[in-house]
Amino acid sequence: MKYEFSQRVKSLKPSAIREILKNSSTPGMIPLSAGNPAPDAFPYEDIRKISASLLADTPIEALQYSVTEGYAPLREHLKKYMSEKHGVGKESDEVLITSGAQQVMDLLTKTLLNEGDTVLCEAPSFIGSLNTFRSYQAKLRGIPMEADGISIEGLENALDTEKNIKYLYTIPNFQNPSGITMSLPKRKKVYELCRDHNVLVLEDNPYGDLRFAGEDLPSIKSFDQEGVVMYAGSFSKVVSPGMRVGYAIGPREIIQKMVVCKQGEDVHSNIWAQIVCHRFMTECGYEAHLQRLRDIYRRKAAVLTAAMKEHFAPLISWNSFEGGLFAWCTLPESIDMLEFIRRGTEQKACAVPGTAFLTDESEACQSFRINFSTPTDEQLREGIEILGKLAREMA
Amino acid sequence: MKYEFSQRVKSLKPSAIREILKNSSTPGMIPLSAGNPAPDAFPYEDIRKISASLLADTPIEALQYSVTEGYAPLREHLKKYMSEKHGVGKESDEVLITSGAQQVMDLLTKTLLNEGDTVLCEAPSFIGSLNTFRSYQAKLRGIPMEADGISIEGLENALDTEKNIKYLYTIPNFQNPSGITMSLPKRKKVYELCRDHNVLVLEDNPYGDLRFAGEDLPSIKSFDQEGVVMYAGSFSKVVSPGMRVGYAIGPREIIQKMVVCKQGEDVHSNIWAQIVCHRFMTECGYEAHLQRLRDIYRRKAAVLTAAMKEHFAPLISWNSFEGGLFAWCTLPESIDMLEFIRRGTEQKACAVPGTAFLTDESEACQSFRINFSTPTDEQLREGIEILGKLAREMA
Numbered sequence: 160m161k162y163e164f165s166q167r168v169k170s171l172k173p174s175a176i177r178e179i180l181k182n183s184s185t186p187g188m189i190p191l192s193a194g195n196p197a198p199d200a201f202p203y204e205d206i207r208k209i210s211a212s213l214l215a216d217t218p219i220e221a222l223q224y225s226v227t228e229g230y231a232p233l234r235e236h237l238k239k240y241m242s243e244k245h246g247v248g249k250e251s252d253e254v255l256i257t258s259g260a261q262q263v264m265d266l267l268t269k270t271l272l273n274e275g276d277t278v279l280c281e282a283p284s285f286i287g288s289l290n291t292f293r294s295y296q297a298k299l300r301g302i303p304m305e306a307d308g309i310s311i312e313g314l315e316n317a318l319d320t321e322k323n324i325k326y327l328y329t330i331p332n333f334q335n336p337s338g339i340t341m342s343l344p345k346r347k348k349v350y351e352l353c354r355d356h357n358v359l360v361l362e363d364n365p366y367g368d369l370r371f372a373g374e375d376l377p378s379i380k381s382f383d384q385e386g387v388v389m390y391a392g393s394f395s396k397v398v399s400p401g402m403r404v405g406y407a408i409g410p411r412e413i414i415q416k417m418v419v420c421k422q423g424e425d426v427h428s429n430i431w432a433q434i435v436c437h438r439f440m441t442e443c444g445y446e447a448h449l450q451r452l453r454d455i456y457r458r459k460a461a462v463l464t465a466a467m468k469e470h471f472a473p474l475i476s477w478n479s480f481e482g483g484l485f486a487w488c489t490l491p492e493s494i495d496m497l498e499f500i501r502r503g504t505e506q507k508a509c510a511v512p513g514t515a516f517l518t519d520e521s522e523a524c525q526s527f528r529i530n531f532s533t534p535t536d537e538q539l540r541e542g543i544e545i546l547g548k549l550a551r552e553m554a
Numbered sequence: 555m556k557y558e559f560s561q562r563v564k565s566l567k568p569s570a571i572r573e574i575l576k577n578s579s580t581p582g583m584i585p586l587s588a589g590n591p592a593p594d595a596f597p598y599e600d601i602r603k604i605s606a607s608l609l610a611d612t613p614i615e616a617l618q619y620s621v622t623e624g625y626a627p628l629r630e631h632l633k634k635y636m637s638e639k640h641g642v643g644k645e646s647d648e649v650l651i652t653s654g655a656q657q658v659m660d661l662l663t664k665t666l667l668n669e670g671d672t673v674l675c676e677a678p679s680f681i682g683s684l685n686t687f688r689s690y691q692a693k694l695r696g697i698p699m700e701a702d703g704i705s706i707e708g709l710e711n712a713l714d715t716e717k718n719i720k721y722l723y724t725i726p727n728f729q730n731p732s733g734i735t736m737s738l739p740k741r742k743k744v745y746e747l748c749r750d751h752n753v754l755v756l757e758d759n760p761y762g763d764l765r766f767a768g769e770d771l772p773s774i775k776s777f778d779q780e781g782v783v784m785y786a787g788s789f790s791k792v793v794s795p796g797m798r799v800g801y802a803i804g805p806r807e808i809i810q811k812m813v814v815c816k817q818g819e820d821v822h823s824n825i826w827a828q829i830v831c832h833r834f835m836t837e838c839g840y841e842a843h844l845q846r847l848r849d850i851y852r853r854k855a856a857v858l859t860a861a862m863k864e865h866f867a868p869l870i871s872w873n874s875f876e877g878g879l880f881a882w883c884t885l886p887e888s889i890d891m892l893e894f895i896r897r898g899t900e901q902k903a904c905a906v907p908g909t910a911f912l913t914d915e916s917e918a919c920q921s922f923r924i925n926f927s928t929p930t931d932e933q934l935r936e937g938i939e940i941l942g943k944l945a946r947e948m949a
Contacts, residue, residue: 160749160752160754160780160781160782160805161752162666162754162781162805162807162808163666163720164665164666164811165664165665165666165667165668166668167664168664168665168666168811168814168815171814194619195618195619196618198614198618201613201614201617201618203609203613203614203617206609206613206617207606207609207610207613210605210606210609211602211605211606211609214598214601214602214605214606215602218596218598218601218602219593219596219598221796222596222598222601222794222795222796222797223590223591223593223596223794223795223796224589224590224790224795224796225796257820258653258798258819258820258823258824259820259821261818261819261820261821262819262820264818265818265819265820269560269562269563269689270559270560270563271557271558271559271560271563272560273560273561287817287818287821290817290818291818291819293818294664294814294815294818325558354555357555357556359555359557385555386555386557387555395619399617399618400617400618400619400821401616401617401618401619401620401822401824401825401826402617402824402825402826403653403820403821403822403823403824410555410557412557413557416559416563419563419566419689420563420689422682422685423656423659423660423682423685423686423688423689424653424656424657424660424686424819424820425652425653425654425656425657425660425798425819425820426654426656426682426798427796427798428653428798428824429653429796429797429798429823429824429826429827430796430797431796431797431824431826431827432824432826
């Protein structure tokens with residue numbers, strides 16, 4: 160039988176990068192290309208206890224069909240917690256529990272975007288979200304990143320010239336892949352500009368709780384008085400990614416449409432995981448847990464930075480970062496970046512080429528992304544040494 | 555701020571039926587409108603033991619990111635089990651684990667359907683799937699059901715006259731809502747007709763293991779030599795719906811595209827639930843468990859049938875059914891069906907109006923659906939008595 164695929168699927172091009180990365184899971188490979196939380200970051204003792212009590216005391220609740228909007232006590236707790244701690248969400252907002260934050264990107268796009276409509280994004284940006292937008296045939300317009308976040312001039316220009324812009328996608332804290340954090344003045348300016356152009360902001364904040372240096376900055380959603388911002392939160396980096404629990408906090412009118420779309424996608428998210436997240440947040444010393452995570456990642460970031468100082472400087476430069484899971488490194492013009500990644504992978508040190516994070520993979524890019532949460536300390540030191548040596552050979 | 559929604563979301567019309575059913579969860583309501591497995595059908599002792607051992611022995615595996623295709627041991631086991639037991643799946647097929655079987659409907663539609671393309675379905679059919687197809691702006695063409703399954707004449711006519719048909723959606727066993735099982739000759743004919751017209755068959759089989767009378771019939775997928783059938787399976791009715799684990803078995807070329815779409819929707823399905831399903835299938839006497847479920851539903855179906863014989867006959871008729879969770883009942887022409895459902899709900903006996911399951915809700919329909927898995931035996935008897943008395947009043 161001959162199959163005819165939909166236009167949206169046909170438009171998803173195979174990636175040149177996938178070819179480079181397809182060996183990234185071979186044995187012995189140092190996983191600098193990953194994005195997994197560190198194994199010691201999982202609160203599995205608490206999860207085991209909660210799960211045991213849940214399956215002993217109220218098993219039917221944890222196993223029966225549930226509602227699409229999400230487990231009501233978790234939604235209520237998040238509404239209160241995010242409002243009190245982060246100023247996120249107000250009376251006209253609603254909370255929707257999703258199957259990971261990726262589903263927030265998917266449902267918002269499904270709700271708002273017609274084929275060919277424009278999504279503004281940071282350049283570079285998170286490849287997973289860009290691919291979700293592409294699957295709805297979005298036109299992606301990348302706006303350059305600066306040391307303090309998205310270029311305001313670039314954003315103004317895009318808002319003035321692009322047609323049918325549905326939203327701006329931004330990761331303001333420890334952005335994936337650049338590690339950059341948007342400054343407070345820029346957060347305010349982004350909010351005002353988008354509001355004035357009647358363009359929604361999709362604020363993706365998976366790493367906000369993983370700040371190990373500097374001061375917390377208010378989220379863009381915390382300025383939101385007019386229903387401009389859809390906030391995406393996630394338990395993947397702070398509890399468990401395998402549970403697939405994320406959430407959206409945004410204007411009720413939009414959330415209600417996203418609920419209808421979610422009903423058609425997966426009816427509701429795994430209810431055991433939602434209850435575990437709720438009880439973990441409310442019964443297990445959540446703030447102390449976040450502090451422990453910050454300590455873990457502060458230490459691992461220090462291991463990486465020391466190795467980069469020893470083996471990368473001055474040939475390879477990197478953005479400073481105060482949290483998150485990634486470092487963004489840049490090669491001198493004399494080195495072919497894709498060839499560098501290819502040879503690094505052959506030598507078992509696998510980083511991600513920066514072109515993977517661009518709206519157009521064929522654009523020039525000298526940067527690559529290093530993850531420091533997945534590798535062990537030893538692997539980090541070894542991987543950076545391999546890549547540093549390789550760069551000196553290729554320079 | 556003013557929001558502009560996508561065409562696909564704007565085209566999802568509010569349902570007249572939702573208004574009737576919105577009180578279905580009020581306290582004291584007899585849940586004849588539900589579709590939940592019976593509480594005593596959950597193997598929660600086994601799930602508790604598996605989960606405890608899993609979170610004690612290999613917690614990181616159960617909590618870390620996993621692959622989009624699904625937990626490899628579960629995929630391999632399903633491939634072997636479904637092939638050996640049901641003749642489902644061969645070398646050119648692949649298995650994809652999904653977040654409930656609903657996601658199979660979603661991913662296949664996303665992979666194949668352009669706006670305005672046609673989906674053939676049984677009339678009536680499962681409202682959840684119809685709404686998924688609608689969310690991709692499918693043109694739905696309903697084909698009448700007969701006592702032994704879909705009308706072959708109707709199918710031939712649709713295949714000959716409709717344009718851009720992407721697939722036929724069918725639930726061959728104990729169909730939701732009609733309870734009808736497709737005969738063996740019709741299964742063969744459906745396969746041949748679709749193959750000859752280069753139209754895929756989406757075979758949805760959530761209830762196949764719940765046969766409590768009669769003989770098992772081979773699935774349409776078991777005839778598939780040419781890559782014509784995408785099979786959707788589910789653990790929702792046989793293990794737990796709250797876990798959200800389903801699966802697709804179908805042509806590798808299509809499954810690979812569905813994997814790309816799933817990556818953008820939710821990255822992967824909850825991994826704890828996938829491992830629990832695998833271990834439950836392989837370690838806990840799965841066939842004996844299925845037998846126990848059939849015993850539960852055979853008994854509950856007998857309670858319902860006895861009540862219908864006492865209170866419905868001869869005024870209200872019903873389709874005979876040999877498995878599944880639903881009975882399909884039909885009122886005489888003298889009774890206004892929607893008014894009957896409305897008044898039944900007022901009297902705390904809430905059934906689903908048959909129009910909910912049609913491609914066009916405004917079509918004439920004298921039928922309604924009764925679920926017998928969710929209510930207790932006592933509730934079943936009481937609910938049927940209320941509806942029987944009401945029908946006699948209204949006749």
